[in-house]
Structure formats: structure tokens, C-alpha cells
Amino acid sequence: MRRVAIVGAGMTDFRSMLPHSSPEMIREAVKRCLDDVGSLSIRYVDGVLCASAPDAFDGYHDKVSIANEAAGAIGKPITRVFVGGGSGVAAAVSGWYHVASGLFDTLLVVAWEKMSPPYPHAQKLFQTIFEPVIEQPLGPNLIWIFALEMRRYMEAHNLSKELIAEVAVKNKANALDHPHAQLGAKITVEDVLRSEVMVWPVNRLDISPTSDGAVAILLASEDVARKLTDTPVWIDGVATCLDSQYWTNRDLAFPYYVYLAAQKAYRMAGIKNPLKEVDVWEPYDPFTYKELHHLDGLLGKPGLAPKLLKEGQLHRDGDYPASPSGGLLGVGNPIAAAGLMKVAELYWQLSERAGKRQVPNAYVGVAQAWGDLMQVGTVVVCRR
Amino acid sequence: MSVRLVKFRRETLAGLDEGLAGLLSRATAEVGEGRISSWAKALEEVKGRTEFEVPETLVVTPYLFDFRYRRSTGVALTRFLEGLKEGKFVGTRCSGCGRVLIPPRTFCEWCFRRVDEWIEHSGEGEVATYSIAHIGTNPKVRLPRPEPIAVIWFEGTKVLRPNSKTVAHAAGILHRLGEVDPQEIRIGMRVRPVWRPKEERVGSITDVLYFAPVRG
Numbered sequence: 001m002r003r004v005a006i007v008g009a010g011m012t013d014f015r016s017m018l019p020h021s022s023p024e025m026i027r028e029a030v031k032r033c034l035d036d037v038g039s040l041s042i043r044y045v046d047g048v049l050c051a052s053a054p055d056a057f058d059g060y061h062d063k064v065s066i067a068n069e070a071a072g073a074i075g076k077p078i079t080r081v082f083v084g085g086g087s088g089v090a091a092a093v094s095g096w097y098h099v100a101s102g103l104f105d106t107l108l109v110v111a112w113e114k115m116s117p118p119y120p121h122a123q124k125l126f127q128t129i130f131e132p133v134i135e136q137p138l139g140p141n142l143i144w145i146f147a148l149e150m151r152r153y154m155e156a157h158n159l160s161k162e163l164i165a166e167v168a169v170k171n172k173a174n175a176l177d178h179p180h181a182q183l184g185a186k187i188t189v190e191d192v193l194r195s196e197v198m199v200w201p202v203n204r205l206d207i208s209p210t211s212d213g214a215v216a217i218l219l220a221s222e223d224v225a226r227k228l229t230d231t232p233v234w235i236d237g238v239a240t241c242l243d244s245q246y247w248t249n250r251d252l253a254f255p256y257y258v259y260l261a262a263q264k265a266y267r268m269a270g271i272k273n274p275l276k277e278v279d280v281w282e283p284y285d286p287f288t289y290k291e292l293h294h295l296d297g298l299l300g301k302p303g304l305a306p307k308l309l310k311e312g313q314l315h316r317d318g319d320y321p322a323s324p325s326g327g328l329l330g331v332g333n334p335i336a337a338a339g340l341m342k343v344a345e346l347y348w349q350l351s352e353r354a355g356k357r358q359v360p361n362a363y364v365g366v367a368q369a370w371g372d373l374m375q376v377g378t379v380v381v382c383r384r
Numbered sequence: 385m386s387v388r389l390v391k392f393r394r395e396t397l398a399g400l401d402e403g404l405a406g407l408l409s410r411a412t413a414e415v416g417e418g419r420i421s422s423w424a425k426a427l428e429e430v431k432g433r434t435e436f437e438v439p440e441t442l443v444v445t446p447y448l449f450d451f452r453y454r455r456s457t458g459v460a461l462t463r464f465l466e467g468l469k470e471g472k473f474v475g476t477r478c479s480g481c482g483r484v485l486i487p488p489r490t491f492c493e494w495c496f497r498r499v500d501e502w503i504e505h506s507g508e509g510e511v512a513t514y515s516i517a518h519i520g521t522n523p524k525v526r527l528p529r530p531e532p533i534a535v536i537w538f539e540g541t542k543v544l545r546p547n548s549k550t551v552a553h554a555a556g557i558l559h560r561l562g563e564v565d566p567q568e569i570r571i572g573m574r575v576r577p578v579w580r581p582k583e584e585r586v587g588s589i590t591d592v593l594y595f596a597p598v599r600g
């Protein structure tokens with residue numbers, strides 16, 4: 001199989017109620033991505049892989065067709081991947097399959113989400129991801145399952161809400177340096193604890209916002225990548241792993257599926273000790289505790305991430321910088337686009353294009369997303 | 385601020401198929417002025433910031449997705465729902481790994497084999513995790529009284545993962561807790577189902593009102 005590189009990335013602002021249509025957002029992200037590769041013509045793109053979460057957000061079935069024209073896919077193949085919140089990173093993983101296989105020399109990976117149209121709130125659509133016969137009749141809200149998982153996680157490692165709230169403080173502060181961020185802010189742990197309780201132990205500021213936005217990256221095979229750029233960022237490990245959809249039958253304290261996906265991706269990338277070898281972490285952080293929970297899985301050590309947070313090691317200047325982009329909590333959470341934003345951040349970090357967000361000496365990075373009903377782990381390992 | 389809401393004219397609707405006209409006029413009425421001030425505010429904010437062209441006037445069109453579903457529940461869940469009517473939890477047991485499966489299925493995802501041994505469980509068990517909901521499906525509406533919810537693991541069904549404290553499997557479901565002060569709830573607390581009176585049960589998960597602590 002061939003080595004695959006990210007050779008460019010682009011994104012729109014993440015905003016609630018972005019006044020553009022979905023195709024306009026996609027086109028803008030794609031244009032910025034191609035401009036990043038020295039104004040590459042769309043003619044040199046062999047195919048498109050796209051990701052977007054439930055059709056119901058756009059209120060438009062078969063929404064892959066939204067991307068056809070806007071992603072420049074006319075006369076080429078286009079494929080959509082969808083594993084809920086994990087879609088953004090799953091798109092990069094599937095994109096890797098396409099190029100590594102030898103069938104595509106260049107491939108555009110695009111992810112977008114427009115969550116603002118559903119009214120009164122996109123949350124009502126999330127209800128439909130619950131099992132329809134014995135869960136939906138209970139009138140659940142998506143935040144319920146996060147609160148249940150967070151409580152179990154807190155119990156397993158005796159974690160305080162104060163400590164978990166520090167993830168929001170860190171990520172929103174990191175996002176102040178991100179030009180496209182929706183919720184960059186200087187806040188305190190007190191602000192998080194005093195924000196409205198949604199589903200205890202989850203407060204409003206523990207949650208990432210609903211957003212509109214699009215992200216695009218360009219993948220290329222090794223020989224093409226070397227022609228297109230001096231700073232390719234290699235995708236050296238990819239993996240996805242599932243757990244059971246019967247989430248009430250599982251222990252939610254540790255994301256075993258994220259652990260298994262990460263182990264597989266490390267093996268592929270030749271990483272033996274991720275704690276020593278990885279310089280930048282972009283774990284999926286739709287909720288504060290999720291960053292820690294996922295990082296536990298990525299590090300392979302239950303309960304380690306909260307300890308590192310306490311020591312200040314997850315900050316941008318720490319030994320294990322996590323979500324230096326600002327993550328979903330700071331940059332915003334247009335679902336599929338948010339996952340791909342994490343992969344784009346690795347590209348920016350590892351090619352030293354991250355500006356004020358730059359983590360010094362970043363050579364190896366890991367991005368991860370998670371989704372469906374809390375059981376999909378998608379992981380990529382990148383290296384400069 | 386220039387945000388315009390599209391409304392359908394009466395003569396437009398008159399020319400349409402009755403069902404569609406009804407849907408469109410309901411969409412206009414029910415979606416109404418929905419969040420128009422928020423859209424205007426967002427547009428104002430984006431105008432100063434975003435690098436790419438924004439529309440001068442933001443036009444917002446109403447849309448209503450009007451659909452109803454009837455689902456056949458299949459072999460396993462049908463027996464489960466019939467069991468609820470009788471005040472018991474029906475599950476299956478895999479002859480390969482020995483796991484008790486509730487919610488029941490007719491196949492085991494671990495052994496990937498057919499499962500056809502049916503069992504009944506009283507529903508007594510423990511709180512695997514819990515939380516207190518202050519909102520239902522609409523996050524903008526606060527519940528009049530916060531509701532404790534929980535994942536219940538049924539007694540005698542836990543399978544521990546070797547060499548670790550984590551649970552690899554337990555038969556269990558999502559439900560509400562009742563007859564308990566939220567402050568008192570603990571992970572591991574023993575609970576039992578509280579059923580609706582038999583004549584009121586319809587074969588739905590709501591035939592169980594909630595799970596209550598086992599006292600004494």
C-alpha cells in the first residue's frame with residue numbers, strides 16, 4: 001500500500017446560523033483547501049469523499065448530493081461516510097483507503113454540517129437516534145446519555161466536576177487563537193459550574209454548541225504529495241472500531257473501542273509508546289469529560305487523562321497538549337466538520353502553520369472522533 | 385435587520401394538491417416567526433467577521449417534515465413487550481458465552497450465533513449509572529421537576545472483564561428512578577421495577593413507571 005499525505009486544508013468559520021447555504025459553505029472550504037495547495041485546480045482532484053451527519057439537519061434526504069457540485073465532484077466519484085459524530089475522522093480514514101489502495105492519486109475529503117435550520121432545536125432530531133421501541137418512549141434527550149456516561153466515569157476515578165470543568169476553560173481559551181472559532185473565551189471553572197444545569201452532572205458550558213460549518217483536506221499519494229508541497233503531513237496510521245449499540249449493556253467508564261482503534265493505528269504507524277512518541281492530541285471533545293474519557297482510551301490507561309489535566313500537562317505548553325485547536329468546545333461542533341477539523345488541525349500543527357496555536361516541536365499527532373450511540377471510535381495518526 | 389421570512393400566498397396554496405397545500409400552510413403557521421431575531425443577530429455578527437460573501441437579505445423559508453411511523457418490533461422485542469404486560473422482563477441467553485441478553489435479541493453479537501433460549505427476569509438490579517434530567521427533548525424547556533434517570537443492570541447478569549474492574553456485559557435498560565430523593569441516589573444502589581396496575585399495561589416500556597430503591 002502507498003503512503004498517503006495531507007497536502008492542504010481549509011475551513012469556513014464555525015458559527016450558529018451561518019447565513020450561507022450548505023453548498024456555499026462546502027465550496028468555500030474546498031476553495032480554501034485548494035488555495036492552500038498553491039491554487040491547485042480542481043481538475044487535478046481524482047475523487048471526493050464526503051461526510052455529514054443525519055440528513056434531518058438539512059431536512060434534505062440523500063444529502064450527499066448537496067456536495068456534488070460544491071466539492072467539484074462532477075465527472076468523478078463521490079462517496080459519503082456516516083458514523084454519526086465519528087464521521088469527520090472516519091472520512092479521513094476512508095480517504096486514506098482510497099489513496100493507499102493506489103486507485104486515487106489525489107482525493108478531496110470534505111465534511112460539513114448545517115445544524116441551525118431545525119426548529120426549535122436540532123436536539124429534537126437527536127432523539128431519533130435512540131432505539132425506537134424501548135428507549136424513545138421515555139422521551140430522552142441526547143444529553144441524557146452523556147450525563148449517564150459522565151457520572152459513571154466520575155465514579156470510576158473519583159473525579160470532581162471542578163476538575164472536569166477545566167477542560168472547557170482550557171479549550172475555550174485555546175480557541176481564542178483560532179481564526180474560525182465560534183466560542184473562544186476566557187472563562188473560569190466557576191463560570192462552568194454556575195452555568196445552567198442541563199442534565200446533572202452536565203452544565204451548559206460542559207457542552208459544545210450547535211454550529212454550521214465546513215472543512216476540506218486534500219490527500220495525495222507519496223509521489224504526488226512531494227510534487228505538490230514541501231510540507232506534507234503523512235497519515236501513517238488509521239483505524240476505526242465499534243462497540244455494541246446496546247449501550248445499556250456496556251460499562252461506560254472506559255471507551256474500550258477507542259482504545260482498540262488507537263492500538264491498531266499505533267501499530268500501523270510504528271508507534272510503540274504513544275505517551276512518549278505523540279506530540280499533539282486532538283481527542284473528540286463534544287463534552288468536557290469526553291476529552292478526558294477519549295484521551296484515556298488513546299493513552300491506553302484508564303484514569304490517566306484527568307491526572308495529566310490536573311498537572312497542567314494537557315495545556316498547549318504541557319507535555320501532552322490536548323485540543324490545541326480549541327476543540328469542539330471552543331471552535332464549535334458542526335458534527336462531521338468538527339471531526340475533520342481535528343484532522344486539519346494536525347495538518348496545521350505538524351506543518352507549522354498553526355500560527356498562535358502552534359505547539360512547539362510537533363512531529364507526531366493523533367486525532368480521534370466518536371459517535372453513533374456512544375460506540376464508534378475513529379483514529380488517525382499523522383507524522384511530518 | 386434584513387431577514388425576510390417566506391410565507392406562501394393563498395393563491396399559491398389554492399393551486400396545489402390538498403395534502404401539500406395543507407402541509408405548507410401548517411409549516412408557515414407552526415414554524416411561524418421561529419427564531420427570526422436570532423438569525424438576524426447571527427447575520428449581523430457574521431457580516432463583520434467572515435471573509436466570504438454574505439447575503440444582503442437573509443431569506444428564511446419554512447419547512448415541516450410530516451411523517452408517521454408504524455414499526456413491526458420483530459421476534460425478540462415482541463416477546464419483550466408482551467412480557468412487560470405480564471410484569472416481567474423477558475430476555476434470551478446465549479448458549480455460547482452464557483450471557484443474558486436484555487434487551488433481548490435472537491442472535492449473540494459476541495458469538496455470532498442464533499440464540500433461542502428464553503428467560504424471565506424480575507427486573508431487580510442495581511443502578512449502573514444515573515443522572516438528573518432538567519430538560520426533556522426540547523433543551524429550551526426546563527422540566528417542571530428534575531427527573532432522575534438511570535441505566536439499570538439486572539441482578540445476576542454481570543460479566544466482568546478479566547483482570548480489570550470494568551464490566552464487559554450486563555443485561556440492562558435505560559429508565560427513570562422514583563420514590564427517591566435525588567441526593568440519595570448512588571451507583572450500585574439496589575432497585576426494583578414499579579409496575580403500572582395490570583389492567584393499565586399496554587405492552588410498552590412505560591408499563592414500568594420507574595425503578596425504586598429496595599429498602600431495608
